Amino acid sequence: MTSKIVPVIMAGGKGTRLWPLSRSAAPKQFIRFLGPKTLYQKTLERVSDPERYEAPIILTNEDFRFLAAEQARELGIELSGIILEPIARNTAPAVAAAAALVRNNFGEDTVMQVLASDHEIDAGEDYFASIDMAVAAARSGKLVTFGIEPTEPATGYGYIEAGEELASGARTVQRFVEKPEKAKAEEMIAAGNYTWNSGMFMFPIAVLVRELEKYAPDVFQFAEQAVLKDESDLDLDFTRLDKETFSQCPDISIDYAVMEKTSEAAVVPSPFTWSDLGSWDAIWKDGEQDDDGNVVAGDATLVDSRNSLVISRDMHVAMQGMEGMAVIASEDAVYVGKLSDSQNVGNIVKLLKAKTETRALAEDHPTSYRPWGGYTSIIKGERFQAKRIFVKPGKKLSLQKHHHRAEHWIVVKGTAEVTVDETVKMLTENQSVYIPLGAVHRLSNPGKITLELIEVQTGSYLGEDDIIRISDDFGRG
Template sequence: MNKRIIPLIMCGGAGTRLWPASREVHPKQFLPLFGVRSTFQDTLIRVSDAALFERPVIITNNAYRFMVLEQLAEIGLEADVLLEPMRRDSGPAIAAGAAFAQTRDKDAIILALAADHVVRDTAAFVAACREGLNAAQAGHIVTFGVQPERPATEYGYISPGDVISGQVRAVAKFVEKPDAETAAGYVKSGYLWNSGNFMFRAAVLLDEYRKVDAGSVETVADSVAKAGSDLGFIKLDTDTFAAAKSISIDYAVMEKTSRTAVVPVACGWSDVGSWHAVWELSDKDGQGNAARGAAVFEDSRNCNVTTDRALVALEGVDDLVVVATQDAVLVSRQKDANGLKRLVATLKNVAPQVTEDHIKVHRPWGSYQSVDNGERHQVKRIIVKPGGRLSLQKHHHRSEHWIVVRGAARVTVNELVKTVHENESIYIPIGAVHRLENPGKIQLELIEVQTGSYFGEDDIIRIEDDYQRT
């Protein structure tokens, strides 16, 4: 009987190729780009059949940990969540996942998946996993080679070699992203897209990694052995993990090992690496236009619009991407993904805030959104989840006035504890120790008016905090 597979979901990347929707603190894997669920959630559902897959392991970072828990809860799944102290690329991340999986099962079989990929044919993907399982158990590091739908220049390719068993082939060679002419030749010669997803025995992957960089493997293993528990998360040890060399799994293992194998699969796969890729995967009108949000097209073709709130109207244009968020608007040519990469690099110098955060900022207790601000005031809309509460805190430079517009708030101001209902308000003076809680079963929504001389987040002096941010 075959072993069940432990899915290892990697979701620590920033995903700025889909700016301005995707940003450093809320990247593309957590966005609902193609329906109501995020690609992270779809990835988890894809590997949720208990007959084949075990409880997943998720590796992410401190900034995304509560988004991970929230999105797991929304789809009714549970997982072990590992927290990287810092980014070290996919090599150390996968090594940490493999070392942790061995604490559950020393003979663990792992399926390492990126959280931001799309698979339109789940049945074909699962069938490929079953096809590759025997090869993985036999000691091969199995990658999934996608049957090309076009001569893509944005993917690396795999040249399949001799048959190992069934549909599983040896890997003759990996090749980097080609130009258009070379890509056409690869497709004609039967090459496969390199999906960057792998299946392997944990022990085999770690042994092959040690041959290249034994020091990094040992420091990562130490970071797992010394990991602590933090609000139910597994927090890898900082000092030991930091000593690992930052490197991708491709360079660390896949391009050097003799144990690689490939399973060809046609499953409607995409790494959603550009707005053009989003357009390709989206429903379109008769003129090839795709829209998420309110959009009107007149004499326009092959355009892609994503908008949070404002109506976007296009007239007399072709092959454009327009992405409108509440604080930024992108207008770009459809196929120039490198141009967007250059633009985001420029923005990081001239306007870094718009690459890092949205106006709506997610917190473990809910979210807040800036509505208006001036030299001596700032207005925010605050949402607190049922049962959620902010830290017990104070400010040195601002006072706050809270007006409840939905639900009921339990408010602490120094020694006073008071319930504030809809259409009621309360004032928090400068220096007062205060806390906001939602004791109800519906979302608490309020408007916060701040007045003072400084409104930075570093003026929050936390005294107690449920999320250990003091």
């Protein structure tokens, strides 16, 4: 039993609306756009008050498990656990699985807050006043959603029509409205009793489970079984849901499954600043604008340009005579378009995915993160490629070998401990080592600073699946 809120953070999405920085393998919640912290880390901070919250539960998938754990560790925030969804099944099965776990660990009288990991929120007094109102409504037996007070007739959000006021200050839900045309959005804002649907919730577990069993019994039955089944196993700090069972859950959102059907829905009209940051236009609005209305992150020179967004990762961007533009330069791709058209970036991603030669640009990112650090692809040819490897202090890669490639490592920063078959040696800056094809090898960072090296691979096949792991600290096969 706990009197605190149990926060559940949904961090498994693979959206690509912020391409080329956001891709299937590098979603926006884990990306640093304009500041030192990711949206996921900012979400963690909003639930870090131990007087108000239990340690959070993270819902994500296999691809992002170490990234979610590592970004929490960077902030020194302890997690209750990380649930790994074996297959994407929308928000209702995810919420149901979390509810089953929370009921099992904390009791059915617990209040659970469900948060998206990729929203930008001004977590000031108004925000926490809304949280307190939602808790009061939840403890009175209501399934609570947060409705954001509209600032414009946005067509990219769903809306909630509010009814009578409850004792908690929350209001009943009259209906949910799908993303409207602009004229309809203007009408709803003029009416004054409509809010944007934020996708955040406060649920009393007992009521949520009862309503799930009533309106979406298949969702809760299979989600609960996937959590509690013997095959659901604990791996380090990760709990894997049983794939065969979880895959039987219908693919449906919590709004469709429960919130639009239940008589227990309530909405907290929330005046705090909120954005789902679903477009480059939203990133520009959220950023710190200079005197010309420009938002710049990275190396750039702007001349006679106004009201534009420029983000550059590795190259210097020069812009002249532009207004209302977005220029986003990642390591391997550049997007240029009008900010007013940035809601349609998804169409470009679809075109990229449709062609074999460009599919990787939509799905993969040049920089991949691993529990020990990560790597960035520099150049790739038919029988060679070069990567920048970075290894965090005290971490080491798996003991491994390759069937199809040899490797050459050149240390450029820090100290490396290198194992090649029976030989262990220390390398410092400007020193190198050759790893023959088939040799059993391992790379470790025994130092206090991040180890960086250049890896040159040569061979007939250079795929990441040509790794035979013999021993691994992170339980990877």
